[in-house]
Each structure stands twice: as C-alpha cells, then as structure tokens.
Amino acid sequence: xxxxxxxxxxxxxxxxxxxxxxxxxxxxxxxxxxxxxxxxxxxxxxxxxxxxxxxxxxxxxxxxxxxxxxxxxxxxxxxxxxxxxxxxxxxxxxxxxxxxxxxxxxxxxxxxxxxxxxxxxxxxxxxxxxxxxxxxxxxxxxxxxxxxxxxxxxxxxxxxxxxxxxxxxxxxxxxxxxxxxxxxxxxxxxxxxxxxxxxxxxxxxxxxxxxxxxxxxxxxxxxxxxxxxxxxxxxxxxxxxxxxxxxxxxxxxxxxxxxxxxxxxxxxxxxxxxxxxxxxxxxxxxxxxxxxxxxxxxxxxxxxxxxxxxxxxxxxxxxxxxxxxxxxxxxxxxxxxxxxxxxxxx
Amino acid sequence: xxxxxxxxxxxxxxxxxxxxxxxxxxxxxxxxxxxxxxxxxxxxxxxxxxxxxxxxxxxxxxxxxxxxxxxxxxxxxxxxxxxxxxxxxxxxxxxxxxxxxxxxxxxxxxxxxxxxxxxxxxxxxxxxxxxxxxxxxxxxxxxxxxxxxxxxxxxxxxxxxxxxxxxxxxxxxxxxxxxxxxxxxxxxxxxxxxxxxxxxxxxxxxxxxxxxxxxxxxxxxxxxxxxxxxxxxxxxxxxxxxxxxxxxxxxxxxxxxxxxxxxxxxxxxxxxxxxxxxxxxxxxxxxxxxxxxxxxxxxxxxxxxxxxxxxxxxxxxxxxxxxxxxxxxxxxxxxxxxxxxxxxxx
Numbered sequence: 001x002x003x004x005x006x007x008x009x010x011x012x013x014x015x016x017x018x019x020x021x022x023x024x025x026x027x028x029x030x031x032x033x034x035x036x037x038x039x040x041x042x043x044x045x046x047x048x049x050x051x052x053x054x055x056x057x058x059x060x061x062x063x064x065x066x067x068x069x070x071x072x073x074x075x076x077x078x079x080x081x082x083x084x085x086x087x088x089x090x091x092x093x094x095x096x097x098x099x100x101x102x103x104x105x106x107x108x109x110x111x112x113x114x115x116x117x118x119x120x121x122x123x124x125x126x127x128x129x130x131x132x133x134x135x136x137x138x139x140x141x142x143x144x145x146x147x148x149x150x151x152x153x154x155x156x157x158x159x160x161x162x163x164x165x166x167x168x169x170x171x172x173x174x175x176x177x178x179x180x181x182x183x184x185x186x187x188x189x190x191x192x193x194x195x196x197x198x199x200x201x202x203x204x205x206x207x208x209x210x211x212x213x214x215x216x217x218x219x220x221x222x223x224x225x226x227x228x229x230x231x232x233x234x235x236x237x238x239x240x241x242x243x244x245x246x247x248x249x250x251x252x253x254x255x256x257x258x259x260x261x262x263x264x265x266x267x268x269x270x271x272x273x274x275x276x277x278x279x280x281x282x283x284x285x286x287x288x289x290x291x292x293x294x295x296x297x298x299x300x301x302x303x304x305x306x307x308x309x310x311x312x313x314x315x316x317x318x319x320x321x322x323x324x325x326x327x328x329x330x331x332x333x334x335x336x337x338x339x340x341x342x343x344x345x346x
Numbered sequence: 347x348x349x350x351x352x353x354x355x356x357x358x359x360x361x362x363x364x365x366x367x368x369x370x371x372x373x374x375x376x377x378x379x380x381x382x383x384x385x386x387x388x389x390x391x392x393x394x395x396x397x398x399x400x401x402x403x404x405x406x407x408x409x410x411x412x413x414x415x416x417x418x419x420x421x422x423x424x425x426x427x428x429x430x431x432x433x434x435x436x437x438x439x440x441x442x443x444x445x446x447x448x449x450x451x452x453x454x455x456x457x458x459x460x461x462x463x464x465x466x467x468x469x470x471x472x473x474x475x476x477x478x479x480x481x482x483x484x485x486x487x488x489x490x491x492x493x494x495x496x497x498x499x500x501x502x503x504x505x506x507x508x509x510x511x512x513x514x515x516x517x518x519x520x521x522x523x524x525x526x527x528x529x530x531x532x533x534x535x536x537x538x539x540x541x542x543x544x545x546x547x548x549x550x551x552x553x554x555x556x557x558x559x560x561x562x563x564x565x566x567x568x569x570x571x572x573x574x575x576x577x578x579x580x581x582x583x584x585x586x587x588x589x590x591x592x593x594x595x596x597x598x599x600x601x602x603x604x605x606x607x608x609x610x611x612x613x614x615x616x617x618x619x620x621x622x623x624x625x626x627x628x629x630x631x632x633x634x635x636x637x638x639x640x641x642x643x644x645x646x647x648x649x650x651x652x653x654x655x656x657x658x659x660x661x662x663x664x665x666x667x668x669x670x671x672x673x674x675x676x677x678x679x680x681x682x683x684x685x686x687x688x689x690x691x692x
Contacts, residue, residue: 022517022659026517026659029517029519030517033583034516152514157661158657158659158660158661158663159661159663160510160513160514163510163513163514164506164510164514167506167509167513167681167685167690168498168506168509168510168681169681170380170680170681170684170685171368171372171375171376171677171680171681171684172677172681173375237379296666299645311504311677313368313372313504313673313674313676313677313680314503314504314667314669314674314677314678314681315503315504315505315667315668315669315670315674316667316668316669317504317505317665317666317667318665318666318667318668319663319664319665320663320664320665321660321661321662321663321664322661322662322664323660323661323662324661327659328659328660328661330659331517331518331657331659331660332660334516334517334659335513335514335515335516335517335518335660338516338517339513339516343689344513344690344691345690
C-alpha cells in the first residue's frame with residue numbers, strides 16, 4: 001500500500017534543487033521501505049511559479065533551473081506568480097519551504113507557512129526565517145490544525161540536533177548547549193589555521209554551496225544565532241528571538257596572527273553558540289572562543305558541524321557531522337517528510 | 347491534564363534501582379512538562395515480587411533493596427513469585443524489563459515481554475536478551491497489539507543510537523556502522539594505555555556499576571555483539587541473531603606490551619563493532635582494531651561510548667557520550683516511557 005503525497009516546494013536554490021534530485025534518486029527506496037510516493041505538484045522561486053495536479057517532473061524542473069531557466073518559464077509556469085499565491089492555491093498535502101532566510105521579517109516564507117497550516121498542509125522547513133520570527137505562533141497553529149511541522153534541516157543540516165534534543169533528551173534537564181553550527185565560518189577558521197587567506201577560504205565555502213546566499217549571515221554570526229534561537233525555542237522550551245541572543249560576534253575580526261599565537265599555546269578558535277542555564281533561564285550567545293586543541297569542539301574541523309549537550313541524567317553527549325554541499329540538508333528535509341507521514345514526528 | 351501510567355518493573359539491579367530513584371526525582375518534571383504520572387504497581391527480581399494497584403513507593407523499595415533486602419520480603423511482597431507470573435497478573439500499563447541479560451535463551455525476560463504485549467501493555471527494555479533472541483517476533487507482536495516497544499537503553503545507554511538510526515537516518519542508505527559500545531572494555535583499554543593492570547582496570551569498571559553482572563560478557567565481546575545485533579535488526583533492517591556476527595573477539599588477549607608498541611606508532615586499540623554493507627547484506631563483526639590516534643573512534647576514551655554512521659546522503663555522522671554509572675541507562679528508559687506515552691516512538 002503506497003501513500004501518495006503531493007508536495008509543494010518553495011525555493012529552488014541549492015537545497016531545493018538537491019531535494020528535487022533526491023525525489024528522483026530515492027523514489028524506489030521511499031516506496032519500498034516507507035510506502036511513500038512523493039509527487040511534486042507545485043514549485044516556486046522568486047521568478048514565478050508552476051503548479052499542476054498531474055505532477056511536475058522533478059528532474060526536468062531541476063535541469064531547467066540548472067541551465068539558468070526561471071521557474072516561471074517552465075512548462076505550465078506562471079512568470080511573476082508569488083510563492084504566497086502559489087501556496088494559497090496549490091493542490092498539495094505538504095509544503096517544503098527552502099527559500100533564502102530573511103533575517104528582518106522572515107518573509108515571504110512566514111506567510112507561506114501560515115497559509116499552508118491554515119489550509120491543513122504539513123510543513124517542512126529548511127528556511128530558518130519563519131521559525132526565528134514566529135516559533136510559538138507556528139508550532140501552536142500546527143498543533144491546532146493537526147498538521148506536522150518539522151524543521152530538523154534548519155540546524156546543522158543532516159545532523160539531527162533538533163530531534164535529539166526534543167525526543168532523546170526528554171526527561172533531562174539540559175545544563176548547557178555548546179555548538180559549532182556554521183560550516184562556512186568553521187571551514188574558514190580551519191583553512192586560516194592551515195595558512196590560507198580569509199578571502200580564499202570564503203570563496204572555497206561558496207564553491208561548496210554551503211555558504212548562505214548572503215555570506216555575511218555566516219561570518220558575522222547571524223546564521224549561528226538563528227540556529228541557537230531555534231534550539232532555545234524547540235529544545236530548551238525557552239521562547240526567544242534574535243533579540244534574546246545577548247551577543248552575536250562573528251569571525252571577521254580574527255586575524256591569522258591570533259590563530260598562530262593561539263596554536264602555539266595549544267588553543268584553537270571556533271565560532272561557538274552557547275546556551276547556559278541560569279536562574280532566569282538560558283543565556284544565549286554567539287562568539288569566537290579559544291578552546292583547548294584536544295577538546296571535542298576544537299576537533300570539529302573544516303566543513304564539520306558539532307554540538308555538545310551537558311545533561312543532568314544522560315551524561316555529556318557529543319555529536320558531529322562531516323558533510324559537504326547542500327545534499328545533506330535536502331536529506332534532512334526528506335527524513336522530516338518520512339517522519340511526518342509515518343506519524344512519528346514530535 | 348495528567349495521564350497516570352501504571353508501571354511494572356522487572357529487574358532491580360543497578361539500572362532498575364536507578365530508575366526507581368528517577369521516578370521520585372523526576373516526578374515534578376514529568377507532570378509539568380509531559381503531563382505524566384508514573385505509578386509503580388508491580389516489581390520483581392529473582393527473589394520474588396510485589397504488586398498492588400494502589401502503588402508501591404519507589405523510594406522505599408529502592409532503599410529496601412540497597413539495604414540488602416529482597417523484593418519478596420518487601421511490604422506486601424510474595425517470596426519466590428516469578429517475574430513471569432507477576433507480568434501475567436500485574437495491574438500495569440507498561441512493563442520495564444531491566445533484568446540481567448541471558449545470552450543463551452533471553453529468558454525469563456523474553457517470556458515477560460511476550461506476556462506483556464499479549465496483555466496490551468507497552469514495553470520498554472533495558473535487557474538486550476529478548477531482542478537478540480526474538481527481535482522480529484517481538485516487534486511484529488507489538489505492532490499487531492498496537493502497543494509501544496522501545497529499547498533505546500539497550501545500545502550505548504543514554505546515547506540515542508537506535509532512535510537516531512531509525513528516525514533520523516530515514517531515507518539514507520547506511521554504508522557502514524562502526525562503534526565502541528562497551529564502556530567496561532573501553533575503560534580497561536584506556537586504563538591499560540595509562541599503565542594500569544588489566545585486573546585493576548576491570549575492578550574499577552565494576553565499582554562504577556557499568557560492568558555486566560557477568561563481566562565476561564563485556565571483555566569477551568558478547569555485550570558489544572548483542573548491541574550490534576540490535577542495530578542490525580532495528581536500524582539496518584537486517585534480521586540477525588548472535589550467530590550472524592561472523593567474529594566475536596574480545597580484549598582479553600591484548601597485552602600491555604602491544605598497547606605500548608601501538609602507541610609508539612600513533613595507534614590506539616579499541617574494541618570495535620562493525621557492520622559493513624556488502625552485496626548480500628551487512629557483514630557484522632566485533633573485534634579489537636588498531637586505529638590512528640587522531641581518528642574519531644580512537645578518541646572515544648575511558649567510560650565513553652561512540653558510533654560512526656557512514657551514509658550516502660547525510661554525510662558521516664559521529665556521536666559519543668561520556669556517562670558514568672547506571673543512571674544514564676535509567677534515563678534512557680525514562681525517555682522511552684515519555685516517548686511511548688506521547689505517541690512519538692517509532
């Protein structure tokens with residue numbers, strides 16, 4: 001018995017296109033192992049949108065985009081049609097929101113998610129914007145509408161940080177969270193430690209396709225802060241927005257000389273997000289920290305990301321992932337879809 | 347709205363007694379955060395059993411046991427009453443099976459689990475025996491009965507290996523699993539590398555309360571093999587028993603001299619469980635391996651346990667936990683209970 005799921009995809013950047021590739025590559029596995037058939041019935045990017053109940057070939061759309069085509073110009077597409085309008089009309093059971101993060105307002109992703117929930121669609125987010133701006137509103141709306149809302153792709157790509165925190169640390173008191181959440185910044189610091197220049201290292205990260213559309217989000221700490229805000233809301237049950245992160249300091253002030261001096265003293269600099277438990281709740285901060293070279297986070301290198309949870313009854317838990325390019329984040333979207341459809345999403 | 351859950355606990359060793367302590371310590375958190383009230387209505391160990399619909403004080407029972415008392419002699423207890431008989435009659439919604447592993451038959455835990463499922467009770471296992479002997483039978487029976495069957499405590503204590511593999515790697519093809527699953531063996535190897543004798547190091551692990559009741563299960567590789575069999579069945583979807591582990595070699599043959607020689611060449615010996623994907627399925631083995639000192643698994647030290655999943659689309663995922671004593675395993679039982687009761691167990 002195969003369950004067919006009509007999917008609307010908003011955002012056809014690196015992650016969105018990787019998801020289109022997975023829809024084709026993983027079709028057999030999804031059917032055989034999970035009894036799922038994903039059908040793309042709607043897609044939008046900033047150029048326009050396309051939708052059809054009979055289904056869009058994900059490979060054809062991906063190739064169209066990769067050849068420089070615009071979604072509005074794809075067969076059956078409507079140039080200039082907005083994502084908001086698409087989501088309001090699309091014949092879809094599930095919205096995948098993978099458009100670029102908007103730090104100021106979370107739009108237009110936020111409105112798309114609101115509309116999808118109101119229409120009874122499940123929602124899977126790779127875009128952090130809507131969560132950072134309206135976590136409480138969206139999770140409550142989804143609960144009331146009885147739809148799934150999953151976002152494991154928003155923190156550390158394929159590393160299931162959100163899911164571990166929400167499901168596997170249930171029953172714990174989390175004393176602190178410390179993590180390296182931005183692969184671009186981390187790869188730059190690792191490359192600088194090996195003698196590369198800041199500019200060359202940034203260019204390399206952009207070539208890898210892991211840098212945000214606007215790399216200032218990466219190197220100035222805002223992408224890390226976004227992820228910390230999502231962790232605070234979803235795992236630590238502390239309502240928070242970016243305004244609650246007491247310090248957001250990036251890596252742009254770190255010099256090659258500082259890195260050399262640190263190394264001589266057995267220290268490594270990392271861009272670390274921290275949530276420390278205090279009387280009034282968790283104190284949230286993002287800033288470069290000098291760590292002993294043999295510590296766990298100091299050994300999260302290059303394009304790796306990692307996290308350490310200090311708990312009361314489940315020990316010290318340490319996780320890291322070595323992943324390249326946008327595919328793992330698309331993989332995280334896929335697992336969220338599978339888990340929503342089999343009813344096992346928390 | 348608080349949901350009351352009547353709990354039957356079989357096995358009052360280190361883990362079972364730690365769970366009794368958590369029932370008291372975490373009562374407020376469970377009520378406030380998860381709307382759960384756990385009520386102990388039945389308990390058994392090899393000496394006898396006690397049950398009462400009105401509830402047993404978990405702290406009183408724990409103190410009775412810690413003072414050397416027998417469960418059969420506890421207020422209202424029945425000396426000589428078997429766990430099998432208790433589970434067949436207990437007024438309980440959920441069975442926690444935490445009795446010592448029986449490598450030969452999985453009994454009496456296996457019969458207890460069968461009976462509990464037949465009676466419509468949820469089951470949470472810390473005892474690997476029943477799973478290693480009858481994974482397919484028990485998971486199918488639980489699915490048919492519509493009850494939860496969770497066992498995240500059976501592999502690496504509080505590190506949620508099973509849950510991550512089943513839920514978060516959904517959609518992946520797992521190319522290999524490599525892990526260090528036995529804290530006793532690992533702590534002995536780490537201690538020997540620091541110059542301690544094998545016998546002293548084993549004694550230390552026993553004092554920590556992490557060694558199996560029969561330490562040969564630890565140092566001869568069988569505890570690790572049990573965990574690998576559970577991973578094969580639950581995560582890799584490959585039906586397996588201990589007979590399918592092609593090699594089970596422990597650490598008893600490793601000498602201080604070998605460890606010194608390895609260190610001189612930048613190598614560290616670890617007891618590693620591996621599942622390698624091959625044409626006919628996964629090849630399973632447990633044996634000591636010499637690893638480069640700077641590799642992830644080589645840095646899983648002392649009482650830590652760790653695992654590496656190599657996947658096709660979710661990168662290389664590496665996890666480890668530093669935990670001491672039996673509390674983290676009891677914590678894993680607690681999370682399983684919470685997740686079953688909120689309907690989010692896979």
